[in-house]
Amino acid sequence: MSKELPLKGVKIVDLSTFAAAPGAARMLADWGADVVKVESLNGDAWRFYGTLGSTPATEEENPCWEIQNANKRSLAVDLKSTKGKAILYKLLTEADVFITNLRMKALRKLKLTYEELAGLYPRLVWAHISGYGVKGPDAERPGFDVAAYWARSGMMTDLCQPGDPPLTQAYAFGDNSTGSILCAGICAALYKQQRTGQGEKVSISLLGNAIWSAGLMVASTQERYGDEFPKSRLFPSSPLCAMYKCKDGEWLLLCIIEYERYYSAFCKVVGREDLIDDERYNTLRAVKNYSQEFVQLLDRIFATKNRDEWCEKLLAVDIVCDKILHFSEVAKDEQAWANDYLYHFAYRNGEQAILPNTPIQFKAERGFAGGAPLLGEHTREILFELGYTADEVEDFLKQEIVSIR
Numbered sequence: 205m206s207k208e209l210p211l212k213g214v215k216i217v218d219l220s221t222f223a224a225a226p227g228a229a230r231m232l233a234d235w236g237a238d239v240v241k242v243e244s245l246n247g248d249a250w251r252f253y254g255t256l257g258s259t260p261a262t263e264e265e266n267p268c269w270e271i272q273n274a275n276k277r278s279l280a281v282d283l284k285s286t287k288g289k290a291i292l293y294k295l296l297t298e299a300d301v302f303i304t305n306l307r308m309k310a311l312r313k314l315k316l317t318y319e320e321l322a323g324l325y326p327r328l329v330w331a332h333i334s335g336y337g338v339k340g341p342d343a344e345r346p347g348f349d350v351a352a353y354w355a356r357s358g359m360m361t362d363l364c365q366p367g368d369p370p371l372t373q374a375y376a377f378g379d380n381s382t383g384s385i386l387c388a389g390i391c392a393a394l395y396k397q398q399r400t401g402q403g404e405k406v407s408i409s410l411l412g413n414a415i416w417s418a419g420l421m422v423a424s425t426q427e428r429y430g431d432e433f434p435k436s437r438l439f440p441s442s443p444l445c446a447m448y449k450c451k452d453g454e455w456l457l458l459c460i461i462e463y464e465r466y467y468s469a470f471c472k473v474v475g476r477e478d479l480i481d482d483e484r485y486n487t488l489r490a491v492k493n494y495s496q497e498f499v500q501l502l503d504r505i506f507a508t509k510n511r512d513e514w515c516e517k518l519l520a521v522d523i524v525c526d527k528i529l530h531f532s533e534v535a536k537d538e539q540a541w542a543n544d545y546l547y548h549f550a551y552r553n554g555e556q557a558i559l560p561n562t563p564i565q566f567k568a569e570r571g572f573a574g575g576a577p578l579l580g581e582h583t584r585e586i587l588f589e590l591g592y593t594a595d596e597v598e599d600f601l602k603q604e605i606v607s608i609r
Contacts (some may be wrong), residue, residue, distance in 0.1 A: 209236025210566060211235040211236040211237040212236040213238075214232070214234075214237040215240075215298055215300050216301040217242060217299045217302045219302070219303070220248075220303055221305065222248070222305070222379070223383070224333045224380070224383045225304065227271075227277055227380050227387040228303060228383035228390070229241070229303050230272055230562065231383065233274070234275055234562045235564070236568075237301075240274040240276070240277050240295065241277065241390050242279050242283075243278060243579060244280070244282065245281070245606075251266065255476055262554050264551060265553060267549075270549060270559060270576045271559060274575060275454075275576075278578065279582060279583050280579050280608070280609075281606045287605045288595075291587070291605075295495055295586070296321065296325055296328065300329060301390055301393075301394070302331065303329070303331045303386075304331075304332055305334070307344055308334075308338055309335070318405045325403065326401075328403040330406065331388060331407070332407045332408075333410070334407070334408075335347020335348070335351070335411065336356070336411045338409075348379075352378075352414065352473065353379075356376075357422075359371070362421065363433075364434055365434070366434045378417075384412055385416075390540070392404075393405075393472075437499070439495050442488055442491070443485075444458055444460035444467070444470060445458065445460055446458060447528065448502055448503060449517070450506050450510055450511040451509050451510050451511075452510040454510070455528040456506065456525055456526070457510045458525050459524040459525060459526070460524065463487065463488040464487055465485070467486055470523060472521075474506075475505075484498070499500025509571075515527060544558065544565070545558060545561055545563065546558050546560055551575075578609045579608040580606070580608050583607065583609070586609050587600070597602075
């Protein structure tokens with residue numbers, strides 16, 4: 205099997221912080237790209253905050269940092285200095301892609317906007333993630349995924365039960381989704397670069413991706429269609445596409461999209477053949493008038509057997525269902541391990557943890573992800589690659605233009 209990954213030879217400069225854009229760069233690194241993470245002398249804040257104290261954030265053990273920044277090299281440089289900025293420009297001379305999530309006012313100050321860099325490096329792919337988009341009244345607002353992705357899109361209030369407080373957000377959920385889509389845009393731009401020799405501007409926002417992700421709900425709740433959220437569990441869009449608590453207290457997700465096609469088979473599986481010809485329930489159009497009573501009937505049925513027994517019976521007739529897990533259970537999922545969606549990672553202190561792999565797989569073996577870099581771990585190496593002499597590097601250190609680990 206070939207060991208050459210698709211992006212081998214592609215050089216990427218990653219000037220970004222926190223989760224979304226760094227996650228995109230990490231994914232590209234997993235696909236074979238040489239990614240240089242450019243950090244301030246103090247480092248990306250994500251190194252220190254991660255999940256706000258839920259996991260360690262030290263040099264010895266830092267799972268949040270590993271997930272977003274594995275397989276990269278770190279260059280620590282002061283971009284506020286003239287010499288530091290010159291180092292970045294020299295790095296961009298050899299780069300294929302520049303990824304950033306700095307706000308436009310910061311990019312203008314550093315002279316790193318698309319317009320400025322396209323004039324200097326016409327083949328460069330310039331990729332940008334913002335919170336709310338680069339136009340409009342909120343273009344310069346700071347934004348994390350909990351605000352721009354979860355709160356602004358309606359997901360936080362409308363994916364919970366009516367009357368409940370807004371949904372508690374998942375760490376970096378919108379970030380990783382947005383970063384993944386940015387990767388697709390970057391690869392499209394790289395294809396153009398290969399064909400024409402010209403670069404491209406690629407941009408996405410957390411808000412834009414959230415609206416796309418919630419697109420079916422955004423469309424269906426327009427006045428002309430009249431769909432309503434949040435939805436009670438007793439009034440789902442379909443009682444056969446809903447959650448049910450089983451005898452053992454565990455929850456099962458039933459997911460029958462083609463209602464009429466599978467209705468009879470479902471009734472047989474649950475031992476209620478008498479419902480097959482019941483005109484209150486046997487079509488999706490009809491059951492909407494009896495949703496609550498049918499859900500309550502199914503509640504009583506599913507309470508008679510344990511979750512795994514129900515899953516086995518339903519899957520035997522090709523009905524889609526699954527057990528509803530907790531995050532803490534995912535690391536024990538045999539299916540995830542069989543497909544290399546998880547891996548054992550050894551920290552610098554010798555301790556081990558289970559971490560997620562980026563999900564795209566190629567014929568080429570990716571092996572296990574390399575560790576994320578320490579701050580400035582590769583500064584000297586990168587400067588030498590750029591043609592700086594040992595004396596020049598020492599001068600940079602003395603002037604606090606770079607830091608080296």
